[in-house]
Amino acid sequence: MKISVNAKQREITSDTLSAALVELGFTEVAVATALNGSFVPRRDRDRTPVQDGDNLEVLAPMKGG
Amino acid sequence: MKLYNTEISVRLLLGTAQYPSPTSLTEAIQASECEVVTVSLRRETAQGSGAGFWKILRRTDCRILPNTAGCHSVSEAVTTAQMARDLFDTNWIKLEVIGHADTLQPDVFGLVEAARILCADGFEVFPYTTADLIVGERLLEAGCEVLMPWGAPIGSGQGLRDPDALRAMRAHFPDTPLIVDAGIGRPSDACQAMELGVDAVLLNTAVAKAGDPVGMARAMTQAIRAGRAGYLADPMEPRDMAVPSTPLLGMAELG
Numbered sequence: 001m002k003i004s005v006n007a008k009q010r011e012i013t014s015d016t017l018s019a020a021l022v023e024l025g026f027t028e029v030a031v032a033t034a035l036n037g038s039f040v041p042r043r044d045r046d047r048t049p050v051q052d053g054d055n056l057e058v059l060a061p062m063k064g065g
Numbered sequence: 066m067k068l069y070n071t072e073i074s075v076r077l078l079l080g081t082a083q084y085p086s087p088t089s090l091t092e093a094i095q096a097s098e099c100e101v102v103t104v105s106l107r108r109e110t111a112q113g114s115g116a117g118f119w120k121i122l123r124r125t126d127c128r129i130l131p132n133t134a135g136c137h138s139v140s141e142a143v144t145t146a147q148m149a150r151d152l153f154d155t156n157w158i159k160l161e162v163i164g165h166a167d168t169l170q171p172d173v174f175g176l177v178e179a180a181r182i183l184c185a186d187g188f189e190v191f192p193y194t195t196a197d198l199i200v201g202e203r204l205l206e207a208g209c210e211v212l213m214p215w216g217a218p219i220g221s222g223q224g225l226r227d228p229d230a231l232r233a234m235r236a237h238f239p240d241t242p243l244i245v246d247a248g249i250g251r252p253s254d255a256c257q258a259m260e261l262g263v264d265a266v267l268l269n270t271a272v273a274k275a276g277d278p279v280g281m282a283r284a285m286t287q288a289i290r291a292g293r294a295g296y297l298a299d300p301m302e303p304r305d306m307a308v309p310s311t312p313l314l315g316m317a318e319l320g
Contacts, residue, residue, distance in 0.1 A: 006108040025111030030119065032106060032148035039147040057108070059148055060115030061122070064105025064132050065080030065219070065269030
């Protein structure tokens with residue numbers, strides 16, 4: 001299925017958010033996630049389904065003022 | 066000084082953006098002696114663009130104050146705050162709801178609404194606000210225990226554009242920690258803010274964009290200490306006319 005990851009179209013086969021993050025390569029870094037505009041806590045990623053057309057945001061610590 | 070039950074001894078909160086190199090960031094943090102640094106959340110790549118920065122920060126032992134910089138709506142700010150808590154394991158959030166893209170002026174209406182939502186959800190909110198007293202009251206009613214009025218627009222380095230408003234805030238909120246956030250350009254600006262009685266200063270660009278960020282970080286902390294000491298020492302009131310400081314009594318008649 002196709003989903004949007006940080007505004008880029010990606011093809012994945014995983015059907016949960018935690019599996020999708022691994023498939024997309026987010027394995028080494030600490031990230032926070034939102035699916036279709038709603039925050040998804042780390043503890044809920046295993047049971048959060050990902051569907052075709054979803055919009056996933058993956059955020060990391062960055063410089064800020 | 067206590068910020069949400071956390072004791073802070075250095076009254077400078079330092080931003081982490083725009084430094085010429087990771088080394089200068091680390092050295093500036095050390096030179097400033099600050100205990101709190103601000104960070105943001107941005108889109109990550111699978112290669113881990115944020116990982117190196119995160120490692121640097123963790124080595125500093127500073128407390129992390131994540132921000133919602135760039136958020137223009139309540140829902141954006143609330144979601145970003147939730148993501149920050151998940152990522153950084155802290156209830157602290159520097160809440161920015163920006164109302165205007167050019168001035169980066171806070172949308173105080175959205176700010177109060179977002180603060181209410183986040184405080185009810187257990188966040189400890191540091192709201193980036195104007196020096197308006199009524200907005201400050203609304204933020205305290207929403208559950209904030211700290212107020213962060215701007216000194217001047219973000220990144221402008223203009224110094225305090227309305228010192229009287231900050232003085233009024235100090236008088237109106239005698240027991241609320243006040244942190245001047247944004248607009249500081251020089252150590253004298255930070256010193257002036259502290260002399261007015263605010264409790265701390267949050268700045269970033271003034272250090273990061275200085276010719277010598279490490280030297281400027283050190284200078285800012287020295288200025289903040291001097292300003293605080295001056296405030297506590299109760300400065301004299303200005304006078305309209307000259308008043309001789311040397312006694313006239315006992316002067317010789319030489320003319």
